[in-house]
Amino acid sequence: MRDNKKTSILIIYTGGTIGMVQDQETGALKPFRFDNILEEVPELRKFGFNLTSFAFNPPLDSSNINPAAWIKVAEIIEQNYGSFDGFIVLHGTDTMAYSASALSFMLENLSKPVIFTGSQLPIGSLRTDGKENLISSVEIAAAFKNGEPVVPEVGIYFENSLYRGNRTSKNNTEDFNAFMSGNYPPLAESGVHIRYNHSVIRSPGKKLPLVVHKQLDNNLAILKLFPGISRTVVESTLGIPGLRAVILETFGAGNAPEEDWFISAVSHALQSGIIVMNVTQCKTGSVEMGVYETSRMLAATGVISGRDMTTEAAVTKLMHLTGVSRDISWISGQLAVSLRGEMTV
Numbered sequence: 001m002r003d004n005k006k007t008s009i010l011i012i013y014t015g016g017t018i019g020m021v022q023d024q025e026t027g028a029l030k031p032f033r034f035d036n037i038l039e040e041v042p043e044l045r046k047f048g049f050n051l052t053s054f055a056f057n058p059p060l061d062s063s064n065i066n067p068a069a070w071i072k073v074a075e076i077i078e079q080n081y082g083s084f085d086g087f088i089v090l091h092g093t094d095t096m097a098y099s100a101s102a103l104s105f106m107l108e109n110l111s112k113p114v115i116f117t118g119s120q121l122p123i124g125s126l127r128t129d130g131k132e133n134l135i136s137s138v139e140i141a142a143a144f145k146n147g148e149p150v151v152p153e154v155g156i157y158f159e160n161s162l163y164r165g166n167r168t169s170k171n172n173t174e175d176f177n178a179f180m181s182g183n184y185p186p187l188a189e190s191g192v193h194i195r196y197n198h199s200v201i202r203s204p205g206k207k208l209p210l211v212v213h214k215q216l217d218n219n220l221a222i223l224k225l226f227p228g229i230s231r232t233v234v235e236s237t238l239g240i241p242g243l244r245a246v247i248l249e250t251f252g253a254g255n256a257p258e259e260d261w262f263i264s265a266v267s268h269a270l271q272s273g274i275i276v277m278n279v280t281q282c283k284t285g286s287v288e289m290g291v292y293e294t295s296r297m298l299a300a301t302g303v304i305s306g307r308d309m310t311t312e313a314a315v316t317k318l319m320h321l322t323g324v325s326r327d328i329s330w331i332s333g334q335l336a337v338s339l340r341g342e343m344t345v
């Protein structure tokens with residue numbers, strides 16, 4: 001850790017369960033005033049850091065998070081980038097993986113920690129998981145080694161594990177352990193000590209100025225396949241006016257029905273300039289088009305492999321790329337490479 005007096009962390013509270021306390025009269029959960037965070041979590045004072053907070057007003061349940069909220073978070077980080085060593089984003093768990101993925105693409109050349117966290121129980125409740133999540137996130141965001149931040153990337157810290165944000169999915173509505181990263185190891189795990197897995201943490205390389213991308217195009221759809229999916233559903237989805245990209249959520253290693261009407265609906269979409277990307281419905285493993293006959297046809301039509309990307313990363317990567325460009329061959333090139341460690345290439 002650096003000289004404690006100088007370490008400064010900005011906590012951005014977007015909303016979600018973590019920021020709730022029980023009203024003493026009614027017993028109902030209500031957001032607490034985030035400028036009072038040190039009163040709610042006095043343990044934070046022991047770090048001796050300069051902790052500053054910014055709260056969304058009104059706080060958002062994360063089901064109401066949208067690209068405008070991502071832009072707001074990105075702008076707060078941009079405006080304060082030079083003044084803080086690290087950033088914590090407190091966020092509802094429901095869409096946290098989308099937001100962390102989005103921010104990873106929006107913040108190009110990031111060289112400081114941006115750690116998302118939240119909780120399953122409000123910070124004001126006795127058995128809360130929020131305190132440990134927040135305290136450990138602050139410790140991670142403030143961690144330095146040889147004068148450099150240990151985790152210079154967008155992460156999600158939850159219940160003892162720090163994951164790369166764009167590799168994470170919410171997989172449990174009940175357990176404190178609510179997230180998983182099926183295709184990438186944890187960046188750190190906390191027990192008595194926080195153990196960093198240095199070899200899997202991204203290095204910013206040559207330090208370039210932060211570039212904040214604020215153009216996001218939400219003209220995309222997810223078409224989740226299931227046995228018996230009707231021609232009408234497939235053709236209607238692929239025929240949505242103005243659609244720029246479709247994520248085909250396929251079976252297993254990227255497989256889909258072989259019926260002629262299905263293949264021709266997909267190739268028609270591709271010919272009309274819609275980007276079609278193949279992402280598996282499985283939480284672990286990768287799309288490998290061509291292993292089975294049921295995916296060879298997709299590859300032959302020009303569908304792009306999403307490899308081992310999560311749906312959350314695929315959605316936000318496409319929003320980002322279609323937001324910054326209309327050039328399909330450039331976008332396809334960017335989809336084939338890993339921009340922020342979101343897929344294994």
Ligand code: ASP
Nearest residue numbers: 016017061062092093094
């Ligand atoms: N519905 C809440 C949200 O995502 C749940 C949570 O905070 O965990 O905002």
